[in-house]
Amino acid sequence: MRGTTPMNMGACIGFRETLAANRPGATNNDYYPLNQYVGKNFFEDENYRAALERFDGGYQISTDFIEWMQEYCDNEREHARNFIAYAEKWTTRIKHQSSLVSYHTTKRAQLDVVRIPKQLAHLKESNCNEIQRVIDKYRNYVNETYINERFRPGRKHRRTSEFKKLFKTAHASLSEVADQLETLRTLEKKAREALHTAESACEILQLDPSTTEKQLARANEVQNKKRATLEDIQGKLVDTKATYKVAQKTYRKKAIEIFNQCQTVEEERLDHIRETLLDFIQAMYTPKYSNELNQIFESLTTKITTQQNSFDDLLFWAKAYGIENKLTKPLTLTSNNDNYDSDSIVESRTHRKSIDHETEKHDRRQSIVEHEADDEEASAAISTTTPAKTKVKRTKPITNTDKKNTNTTEPSTIHNTVLNQV
Structure with a gap:
């Protein structure tokens, strides 16, 4: 503005x-x-x-x-x-x-x-x-x-006193004329009342038969003086109004200049609020x-994904409580000083890498699959050489070696399946 x-x-x-x-x-x-x-x-x-x-x-x-x-x-x-x-x-x-x-x-x-x-x-x-x-x-x-x-x-x-002084100085000339105008208006009002009183006195004397010419002349003289006084005040009032308009224009021009300076100072205050709001918002979420x-x-997501291992936990728990795991090589457990389980059992970590364990499990599965495939091929060969209505039952003598292999393989397969499910 x-x-x-x-x-x-x-x-x-x-x-x-x-x-x-x-x-x-x-x-x-x-x-x-x-x-x-x-x-x-x-x-x-x-x-x-x-x-x-x-x-x-x-x-x-x-x-x-x-x-x-x-x-x-x-x-x-x-x-x-x-x-x-x-x-x-x-x-x-x-x-x-x-x-x-x-x-x-x-x-x-x-x-x-x-x-x-x-x-x-x-x-x-x-x-x-x-x-x-x-x-x-x-x-x-x-x-x-x-x-x-x-x-x-x-x-x-800090600049209030400065601008107050500027405004008062600019307004002083207008204020002086305004005071004169107000004084004249008060005098005009009193003069009108005095003239009205004089006119009433003349009218009363004129209606009174006992009034002398001298009394009537004196009343008319007073009336004329009151009227002259009123007219003089009204003339001054007109001149003062004209002076007031000139002073008002002068004051308006000076006041606008001062006001523009106020606007500049006020703009600075508003700009500081705006800048502070922006800085505050940026500080809230930079x-x-x-x-x-x-x-x-x-x-944290990466750490949990790479370091949390349920299979490793199960092996750790089993070894910590003395459960032998015959499917894997003996686990070498080391003392863990981490403060996570300071009040629990001493943690142990296997030195064997997870990839080795997965390779071993894969080889074991492959061996079982190949063994089952050999049995199916043998059964197929027998079925092709034997008539459909004839059933031949082959019995393979079980040696001590086969018994030993049967006893060792079967629990391992079962336990390995359980660990794979985990």
Whole structure:
């Protein structure tokens, strides 16, 4: 609003809302603080004070804005502290679970997930520090812009006194003419009343038969003086009105120049709010925060996918409780100092790689399949050389070696099938 068009305060944003707030029957939800300058012309009387009150009123808006941002930041910090307490509570609880059912890589995976809130808390705390820097920056700007008043509590804009002096100086000439105009209007009113009294006295004397010529002449003389006085005042009133219009134009021109300077200062305040809002939003969810958040969950997903091994857990459990596994080579168990199972059995890890175990299982399956295929071929050969109605029963003598092989292979096949299902 830097043009030279006269500013009517009724055209400002908020006029419609203010009227709605003060309409009859308005509820508490419709309440707005009363604006005493609504609908008044900025260039009349001392309505320029609206611009000064806008300056000083910005402090309350700024403190509300700071309080809102600070409360958000404090809530986020409290949330981070609750995350840490939550993670510690469940970490302790999972560590104290029964080692009979909670063990090895699965337990580690559970603990890794349970500790996620603690990582999120550290990330959120770092984010709160960024937000606090935005708040502190804006608070410093507000403290520099608004200074303490000398004789009353509160703060005012550091340039309020400067603009108040400019407006008062510009308005002084107009104010002087306005005072003269008001004085003349008062005198005119009194002169009219005096003339009316004189005219009434003349009329009474004229209707009285006992009135002498001398009395009537004196009454007419007084009436003429009162009329002359009134006409003189009216003449001065006309001249003063013309002077007032000239002074008003001069004041309007100066007031617009001063007001444009006020607009520049006010624009600075509004721009600071805009910049702070953008900085605050960016601090709430920065690309850095987003990348670190994604990294936490991607790293955890990869870790669980590669390190949690149910088959390894089952072997670990079986060996820990002294169950011999005849399908695999003897497992070499080593002491594990990890704090995940400090209160449970000593964990052991096999040195044999998983790929070796899978290869062994594949070879074992292949051997069984080939053996079954040989039996089918032999049965097919017998069926082709024997008539359909003749059934020949072949018995193969079972040697001690076959018995030994039968006893060793059959349990292995069954146990291997169970492990493959797991």
